Amino acid sequence: MRRIEQVSAGLDRVCLALAKAGLIGIAVVILLQVGARYGMRxxxxxxxxxxxxxMVWSGLLGATCAFRRGLDPVIVAVTPASGRGRKMLARAMLVLAVAIFLLPVLHYSVFGPGWNIERGFLWRGMGRTSPGLGLNMALVGAVIPITCLVILIHCAARVTGPVAHARGAAE
Incomplete structure (x- = not known):
């Protein structure tokens, strides 16, 4: 297994564990809320x-896991019987779609207009706290660039992997 695939697999394990923990956390917190509301009024x-x-963290980290498993929408579908040209086109379209969507999101997570870090999403979040928990909003919003980076790594592993790793083929 190549290094990029190992990194992708490791990130997938971590993201899946955190997404599962987040879903369990949601259930526990909601049960606590219901119990406190109706039991203790x-x-x-x-x-x-x-x-x-x-929910935000679990959903976005879960999205990285879905992307790694090839559960994302496709522009060019391939099967094991597809020709090499079609598989290359599918990979190129995947890279193009991921880059068009994620690179601007990643850029504006860090930088604002004019490459100004102080106008970027995360920097602006550092100056705000959540009303109920008092959390720094940059901590809450940090999942956005994390998700982008993980999906970019998964994309690199999918695109540079063997032809059998293309969508539609068994992993």
Whole structure:
């Protein structure tokens, strides 16, 4: 197994574990909220916010796992019987689609207009805190560039992998 595939597999294991933990966390927090609301008639103020942030993190980290498994929409479908040209076209379209979508998101997560870091999404989030938990919003929003980087690594592993690794073929 090549190094990029090893890195992709390792990141996938971590993202999947964190996504699962986040889903379990959502269930626990919601159960706590329901219990406090109807059992003690005194709901906690932070539970809804915590569940929302866990949902965002779990969803985006889960999306990286889905991408690695080839569960993303395709522009050019391939099968094991597809010719080499079609497989190369599918890989090129995958790279193009991922780059068009993720590179601007990654760029504006860090930089704002005029390459100004202070106007970037994360920097602006560092100056804000969430109302219920008091979390720094940059911590909450950090999942966006993390997701972009992980998907870019998965894309590199998919594109540079063997032809059998193309969508439609067994992994």
């Amino acid at each position: 005194s709901p906690y103020a932070w539970t809804e916010e915590m569940a929302r942030y866990l």
